[in-house]
Amino acid sequence: MRLLLSILMVSALGTASFAQSKKTSTTTASSTPHTLDRPKLVVGIVVDQMRYDYLYRYYNKFGKGGFRRMMDGGFNARNNHYHYAATYTGPGHAAIYTGSAPALNGIVGNDFYERNIGRLMYCAEDTTVSTVGNTGIAGKMSPRNLLVTTIGDQLKLATDGRAKVIGIALKDRGAILPAGHAANAAYWFDSKDGNFISSTFYQNELPQWVQDFNARKLSDQFLSQKWEPSLPMNQYTESTVDDEPYETVLAGETKSVFPHMFAIQAGGSKYEPLRTSPYGDQITKEFALAALKGEQLGQRDVTDMLCVSFSSPDYIGHAFGTHAIETEDQYIRLDQQLTQLLNQLDATVGKGQWVAFLSADHGVVDAPGFLQQNRIPAGVRGYGEIGEAVKSTLEKAYGPGQWMLSYFNQQVYLNHALMTEKKIAMQDVYELLRTVLLKQKAVVNVVNLHNLGAEALPLLQENLFRNVYYPNRSGDFYVMQQPGWLEGRNKGTTHGTTYAYDTHVPFLLYGWGIKPGQTLRRTHIHDIAPTITALLGLLEPSGCIGNPVEEALK
Numbered sequence: 001m002r003l004l005l006s007i008l009m010v011s012a013l014g015t016a017s018f019a020q021s022k023k024t025s026t027t028t029a030s031s032t033p034h035t036l037d038r039p040k041l042v043v044g045i046v047v048d049q050m051r052y053d054y055l056y057r058y059y060n061k062f063g064k065g066g067f068r069r070m071m072d073g074g075f076n077a078r079n080n081h082y083h084y085a086a087t088y089t090g091p092g093h094a095a096i097y098t099g100s101a102p103a104l105n106g107i108v109g110n111d112f113y114e115r116n117i118g119r120l121m122y123c124a125e126d127t128t129v130s131t132v133g134n135t136g137i138a139g140k141m142s143p144r145n146l147l148v149t150t151i152g153d154q155l156k157l158a159t160d161g162r163a164k165v166i167g168i169a170l171k172d173r174g175a176i177l178p179a180g181h182a183a184n185a186a187y188w189f190d191s192k193d194g195n196f197i198s199s200t201f202y203q204n205e206l207p208q209w210v211q212d213f214n215a216r217k218l219s220d221q222f223l224s225q226k227w228e229p230s231l232p233m234n235q236y237t238e239s240t241v242d243d244e245p246y247e248t249v250l251a252g253e254t255k256s257v258f259p260h261m262f263a264i265q266a267g268g269s270k271y272e273p274l275r276t277s278p279y280g281d282q283i284t285k286e287f288a289l290a291a292l293k294g295e296q297l298g299q300r301d302v303t304d305m306l307c308v309s310f311s312s313p314d315y316i317g318h319a320f321g322t323h324a325i326e327t328e329d330q331y332i333r334l335d336q337q338l339t340q341l342l343n344q345l346d347a348t349v350g351k352g353q354w355v356a357f358l359s360a361d362h363g364v365v366d367a368p369g370f371l372q373q374n375r376i377p378a379g380v381r382g383y384g385e386i387g388e389a390v391k392s393t394l395e396k397a398y399g400p401g402q403w404m405l406s407y408f409n410q411q412v413y414l415n416h417a418l419m420t421e422k423k424i425a426m427q428d429v430y431e432l433l434r435t436v437l438l439k440q441k442a443v444v445n446v447v448n449l450h451n452l453g454a455e456a457l458p459l460l461q462e463n464l465f466r467n468v469y470y471p472n473r474s475g476d477f478y479v480m481q482q483p484g485w486l487e488g489r490n491k492g493t494t495h496g497t498t499y500a501y502d503t504h505v506p507f508l509l510y511g512w513g514i515k516p517g518q519t520l521r522r523t524h525i526h527d528i529a530p531t532i533t534a535l536l537g538l539l540e541p542s543g544c545i546g547n548p549v550e551e552a553l554k
Contacts, residue, residue: 038536039512041298041349043341043356044151044178044307046093047334048171048314049495050360051322052080052504057238058331061231065339067508070358074510075552076518082362083524084467085478086409087495087502090123091468092361092525093177093309097150099529100543101467102474106147107177112473113406113413120406121145121473124173126201133197133206133214138190141172142201143181148543150180151529152305157182158538159302166291167307168196170280174309174361184295187287189280194219194271196287209294213287219271222279227260229329239325246369247326248319248491250276256320276319278333280312285337289344298349303536308341309361310334321367321493355512355535359528360505367493371484379442383488386412386437386479393436398424409496410487411449411475426450430477442482449478464498507549515554523549 055067062068070076084091084101086109094100094107102108107123114121124141131139149157152165167179167186175186185203187196187210195214198206206214233242247256251273252263262273274280288308291297297304313330320326345354371378387407394403401422406413414429427448434446447455449469452462465478481487483499495502507528513535526546533540534548 036537038303039298039353039355040300040303041345041354042151042155042303042305042532042536043345043354044097044305044532045338045356045358046096046169046174046178046307046309047358047360047506048089048174048309048311049317049362049364050313050506051363051501052078052360052506054331055506058328058335061238061328061332062335063339065342066335067338067358068335069339069342070356070508070510073516074508075514075516075549077507077509077523077527077549077552078518079520080359080505080507080523080525080527081500082503082505083464083526085461085464085498086468087362087497088409089171089314089361090173090177093174094123094146095525096359096361096528097152097178097180097307098146098148098541098543099526099533099546100148100541101526101545103467103470104148104543104545106145106470106473108468108470108473109409110173111408113408113475115413115416115472118405120408124176126199129199129201131197132199132203133195133210134190134193136190136192136197138172138188138192139197139199141176141188141199143176143179143183143186144201146177146181149182149541150178151532151538151541152178152307153180153182154533154538154541155303155305155536156180158536162302164295164297164300164304165307166295166297166305167309168284168288168291169309170275170284170311171309174311175307178307178309187291189271189275189283191269191272191275194223194274207294209290213290213294218283218286219274222274222277222283223262223271225262225279227258227262227277227279229258229325230332231329233258233325236325236328238323239328240323240370242325244321244324244367244369246367246491247321247324250319258325260326275312276315278312278316278330280315281310281330281334281337284308284310284312285341288341292344292348298345298354310337317364317492318489318494319492321370322364323366323370352512355514355532356510357528357532358506358508358510359525362495363500363502363505364495365484365486365493365497365499365501368484368486376484377482378484379482380486380490381442381481381488385440386410386443386487389436389440390433393433394429397432398422406475408475410479410481412477412479413475414477426476433477437479442485443479444482445480447478447480449474449476461498464503509549509552513554514552517551519549519551 126142169175368378
């Protein structure tokens with residue numbers, strides 16, 4: 001009996017002691033609440049048409065506060081590539097911010113044939129909205145054609161809408177697609193009045209800070225200036241001479257040489273020439289700084305996001321090529337704009353309180369004239385050659401009719417209804433066209449997008465085509481051309497292929513939560529979004545197919 005009483009007493013004392021310990025522990029935990037640590041601001045930077053090697057070609061010309069600050073003090077994914085066969089501006093911006101692919105997000109080109117409506121569609125067009133900022137039509141845009149969420153959308157959802165997300169670019173698609181569906185606003189440049197505008201998808205009037213910015217009339221100030229070289233001409237050692245026959249002559253000029261004037265263009269697009277100049281980047285940077293202040297981004301109790309796309313490098317690259325003095329001067333000046341942006345983030349948000357990533361929406365091929373000077377195979381063909389060959393071949397084989405609906409983005413869109421009516425099989429048409437098109441100059445393959453598993457392609461190329469195929473917006477056959485060959489552009493250069501010069505672009509990370517370093521393993525554009533959402537502790541975007549770059553995160 002005594003033994004039983006002793007056991008019961010010890011048990012009771014132990015229970016009381018445990019209960020008191022638990023109570024003390026609970027009280028202590030509740031008295032010291034913890035909050036999730038996140039940066040105050042995420043800044044996404046896209047440089048339109050920035051090929052990866054520009055980081056190193058112009059490295060010695062850069063200052064320490066822009067590209068080099070991100071390269072030397074941040075993380076550099078040096079072998080970063082696009083993962084699909086549509087290296088254009090719209091798909092690039094969409095993929096960076098969604099971690100997805102055109103096969104899922106629906107943005108298969110800047111323009112594409114939409115079978116459901118029977119016409120070409122622009123990637124950001126929206127006929128249901130109106131322009132905000134003027135009475136023109138340049139604001140009839142929205143992200144409705146983008147079918148998945150973005151980083152910004154996930155941030156808005158995670159914070160129940162408290163986070164602010166803003167997209168900015170000269171190009172509408174460069175502002176709209178990154179910002180996403182739930183964004184507070186996207187703003188883009190209207191060449192008719194030189195102002196930044198938006199659409200009723202976001203709001204019914206411009207905020208006061210945007211109206212104040214437009215009232216500064218910076219576009220008029222830049223339009224009154226010349227584009228002079230920022231260095232003595234003999235210091236542009238990473239470029240060819242300033243007068244190559246394959247460079248585009250700008251409107252109002254007689255030669256493709258410095259200084260460049262800004263001729264007023266017909267049709268009311270007075271400020272269009274600013275796009276093909278470094279001043280386009282400068283006005284973009286100034287507007288980004290105005291947004292930082294006007295929206296108090298990164299200065300509240302929640303993480304915000306600012307998406308900035310610098311569009312002018314694309315216009316300049318298309319016009320002058322990859323080795324022009326204009327291109328080198330553009331990147332020297334862009335580095336200065338980037339430095340000013342990053343410095344202002346330090347001053348406004350606070351050093352170490354923000355994180356930024358930088359990439360490009362696509363690369364670019366060297367101008368065929370430049371390649372030919374170096375005995376590298378290259379050339380130019382008329383844009384209509386492939387389409388005309390397809391039309392004539394099908395009419396000869398099957399009789400009169402609109403057998404081809406469109407030839408766009410190197411893809412042949414066939415008339416499925418007519419084929420069904422005439423009981424003509426897709427494989428039969430493919431074999432016929434493949435035989436004919438392979439005889440065309442510089443055509444190396446014709447890919448059946450309906451049957452990729454049967455194609456004799458390297459696995460890498462096969463996956464690029466697989467990731468771009470969206471049935472209602474993609475073509476039936478993809479016409480692969482020889483590297484270095486362009487369609488329909490006799491001057492300058494372009495992009496849009498599966499080759500490395502179009503797929504290999506920068507991916508830099510810098511700031512809060514980023515571990516300095518680099519990797520040479522192959523990463524992809526679809527890895528950017530999950531890296532940022534992992535850093536923020538968010539669910540990745542709905543169509544995401546990539547993985548975080550673990551080496552970059554602390």
